Amino acid sequence: MLQLHGGGYIAGMRNAYRTFGVVYSELGGNISVLTPDYRVAPEHPFPAALEDALAAFDWLLAQGYGEEDIILAGDSAGGGLVMSLCFLLRQRKRKLPCGIVAMSPWTDLTQSGDSYVINFERDPLFGKTKDSMIYNKDYIGDADPKNPYISPLFGKFHDFPPMLIQVGSYEMLLSDAVDVANKAKKAGVKVRLAVYEGMFHVFQMGLRMMPESKKAWHEVEEFLTILRRGEA
Amino acid sequence: MESSIQGKMIRELIAHFSSDLLIGKKIKNGDLRKKLVNVEPRWRCPEGFSWTEIQMKDFTMDWAGTGGK
Numbered sequence: 469m470l471q472l473h474g475g476g477y478i479a480g481m482r483n484a485y486r487t488f489g490v491v492y493s494e495l496g497g498n499i500s501v502l503t504p505d506y507r508v509a510p511e512h513p514f515p516a517a518l519e520d521a522l523a524a525f526d527w528l529l530a531q532g533y534g535e536e537d538i539i540l541a542g543d544s545a546g547g548g549l550v551m552s553l554c555f556l557l558r559q560r561k562r563k564l565p566c567g568i569v570a571m572s573p574w575t576d577l578t579q580s581g582d583s584y585v586i587n588f589e590r591d592p593l594f595g596k597t598k599d600s601m602i603y604n605k606d607y608i609g610d611a612d613p614k615n616p617y618i619s620p621l622f623g624k625f626h627d628f629p630p631m632l633i634q635v636g637s638y639e640m641l642l643s644d645a646v647d648v649a650n651k652a653k654k655a656g657v658k659v660r661l662a663v664y665e666g667m668f669h670v671f672q673m674g675l676r677m678m679p680e681s682k683k684a685w686h687e688v689e690e691f692l693t694i695l696r697r698g699e700a
Numbered sequence: 701m702e703s704s705i706q707g708k709m710i711r712e713l714i715a716h717f718s719s720d721l722l723i724g725k726k727i728k729n730g731d732l733r734k735k736l737v738n739v740e741p742r743w744r745c746p747e748g749f750s751w752t753e754i755q756m757k758d759f760t761m762d763w764a765g766t767g768g769k
Binding site: 478490501504516596599601680681 | 702708711712714718719725727728729733736740743751754756758759761762763764766
């Protein structure tokens with residue numbers, strides 16, 4: 469598995485993602501998990517993170533894994549980045565990985581979705597202000613925020629592998645997940661979208677502390693099992 | 701369906717801290733998240749797992765697993 473961590477493209481790797489790596493490994497049947505501490509803004513704006521994600525993917529291939537062996541996983545910015553990586557691979561006429569797990573993916577850096585308004589007051593992490601990470605433009609720099617490599621929502625999802633997308637209903641990023649799921653489904657992609665009622669951004673960090681996070685990880689386990697068996 | 705009691709408690713706890721006058725802004729704008737990277741204790745790999753740091757040209761990577769697949 470190649471795991472791309474969250475952090476709004478402005479914050480690096482932290483121990484929570486090393487824990488996620490262990491959980492993914494266990495749930496995936498002792499799979500190995502690669503987690504790059506990719507470069508972040510403002511020192512390294514777009515496309516640095518995407519370039520590093522591609523370098524990590526290529527590193528796995530150099531170790532002898534095939535694209536069909538690789539699952540991409542990411543949360544928040546990492547959830548968007550896994551989709552951007554697939555666009556890049558497809559654009560270069562390369563094979564895509566066998567599946568995607570995206571938790572609260574940040575797919576729209578233009579903040580165009582309804583949930584940016586509807587959940588403005590109730591999102592416990594990002595709500596009630598526009599001075600938050602999800603409005604930060606450091607990663608975008610001089611680029612167009614509608615560039616699908618920055619905002620995957622504006623890309624085309626044909627030929628994408630099966631995706632499991634999880635999101636909380638209280639998130640300002642709810643639309644990012646729902647709209648991508650709908651668009652990908654229309655493009656013929658197998659998508660499982662799970663909206664967890666009352667949950668917040670990357671609530672899976674709760675691991676076993678909350679029934680919702682336990683259920684979400686169980687759902688991940690089922691998805692990984694399906695991918696491993698080639699039943700997706 | 702409403703969220704669980706635990707889910708609601710954690711959600712309200714996050715909302716409480718993120719609206720705090722002292723650290724709320726830093727939580728929301730990512731400053732705290734950035735700082736966490738530098739102040740976290742060194743990762744302790746659970747027994748039964750291997751963990752290797754790999755140096756790339758521009759960044760590092762963590763390679764973790766049981767040596768299985």
